[in-house]
Amino acid sequence: MSTAVVPGIEEIARVQGRTVRVLAAGQVLGGVSFGATVSLGALLAADLSGEESLSGFATAAVTLGAxxxxIPLARLAGVRGRRFALTLGNAFALAGIAIVILSAALRLFPLLLAGVILIGAGNAGNLQSRFAATDLATPRRRGRDLGTVVWATTVGGVLGPLMITPGEALGAVVGMPPLTGAYLFSIVAQVAALVLYLVALRPDPLALAQRIALSAGPSGPVVESDRPVAARYAMLAVAASHVVMASVMAMTPIHLSHIAHAAHGGHAVETTEITLLVGTTIALHVLGMYGASPLFGWLADRIGRVTTILAGLGILTLALGTLTLWPDEQPAVVVGLFLLGLGWSAGTVAGSALLTESTPIARRPRRQGLSDTTMTASAAVGSVLAGIVLGGPGYGALALIALAIVAVTALLSPLGRR
Known part of the structure; x- marks a missing residue:
């Protein structure tokens, strides 16, 4: 690794500001693609498989891909830089979108899962953006910079689900298979994000942070510390927040379709009515996930990482309590999903900041990759099990099970302060 001239503090601050802006723009574009996948995946899986109990496999596949x-993308980032890892993720997502559209045309459920896995691989790159925002950040701004990049996903994440209905209309005009029209917007967004990272993410933030850490001069914004117990709790907090959010959210489109059919006395319901209901609900959920992330980043910097994690767990408790008590009331589901997103945001932002500052720069890519693997793998298992629970005890029972995970994570919070 080169130890050539290291920029001064002011130059590093300028690079960090530009890096955050580029990452934020990339997250806006990436959110369009992921928002559409989250909304359409369960519906496509149920349609192509003919079994609603298999609808959770779509979310499981996207999380399995991530x-x-x-870990491979994180290791590549450590060797080749963040830019290489992020653009490779965009390429994976583009390939996945093409396969999903093909699977819908051929009516092949296994091919759908293969495409969604590749989209999940692309999302693994998107997840790294929040860590890329911390590579050059000072400890006093680490949470806010991370939160700003996470917040940027709001625009694309909210637009993605809302584009389902107009995407269906556009897709019908150009002859796309049903439930795939919105992916036209996803393709454009992914190509734009890939070009943006290639052109504008220079110098590479992780490569520069590694140079600073290896330099003989002052280390600047890079703080070298290793607190493995706190790092492990940070991974737990992020994974628990994610598995609770993903498993409940994955079943919500199917549950909302049940509510819509019940409201019509069990008679057939127009597809556009269901997609509008699902798209609006998921858009509000995504707004909760990303919209308040700068606030939670600021809180994590001001009142502490663990305290903010506990606040997020409290919001998750409120969300799951609402879904447990009123599982078949559409307004309660909408409110519960919005609160679920808020709780996820607090836990993810504060947990990611805690993991970064508890790990020296040389070990960060590996631990960050391990954290993302743990988070997404647990969500994949949770989504599959959620489909089984939805087909058995029901949506309210699913929320109650998720509540137990939140309680255990809160009880272990003293580990994060070690």
Missing amino acids: ALCA
């Missing part, structure tokens, strides 16, 4: 690629 889990399989998180």
Whole structure:
């Protein structure tokens, strides 16, 4: 690794500001693709498989793809830089979108899962953006910079689900298979994100942070510390927040379709009515996930990482309590999903900041990759089990099981302060 001239503090601050802006723009574009996949995946899986109990396999596949690629992409980032890992993720997502559209045309459920796995691989790259925002950040701004990049996903994440209905209309015009029209917007967004990272993410933030850490001069914004117990709790907090959010959210489109059919006395319901209901609900959920992330980043910097994690767990408790008590009321489901997103945001932002500052720069890519793998793999298993629970005890029971995970994570919070 080169130890050539290291920029001064002011130059590093300028690079960090530009890096955060580029990452934020990339997250806006990436959110369009992922938002559409989250909304359409369960519906496509149920349609192509003919079994609603298999609808959770779509979310499981996207999280499995992210889990399989998180560590390899993190290691590539450590060797080749963040830019290489992020653009490779965009390429995976583009290939996955093409396969999903093909699977819908051929009516092949296994091919759908293969495409969604590749989209998940692309999402593993997107997840790295939040860590890329911390590579050059000072400890006093680490949470806010991370939160800003996470917040940027709001725009694309909210637009993605809302583009389902107009995407269906556009897709019908150009002859796309049903439930795939919105992917036209995803393709454009992914190509734009790939070009953006290639052109604008220079110098590479992780490569520069590694140079600073190896330099003989002052280390600047890079703080070298190793607190493995706190790092492990940070991974737990992030994984628990994610598995709770993903498993409940994955079943919500199917559950909302049940509510819509019940409201019509069990008669057939127009597809556009269901997609509008699902798209609006998921858009509000995504707004909760990303919209308040700068606030949670600021809180993590001001009141502490673990305290903010506990606040997120409290919000998750409120969300799951609402879904447990009123599982078949559409307004309660909408409110519960919005709160679920808020709780996820607090846990993910504060947990990611805690993991970064508890790990020296040389070990960060590996631990960050391990964290993302743990987070996404647990969500993949949770999504599959959620489909089984939805087909048995029901949606309310699923929320109650998720509540137990939140309680255990809160009880272990003293580990994060070691």
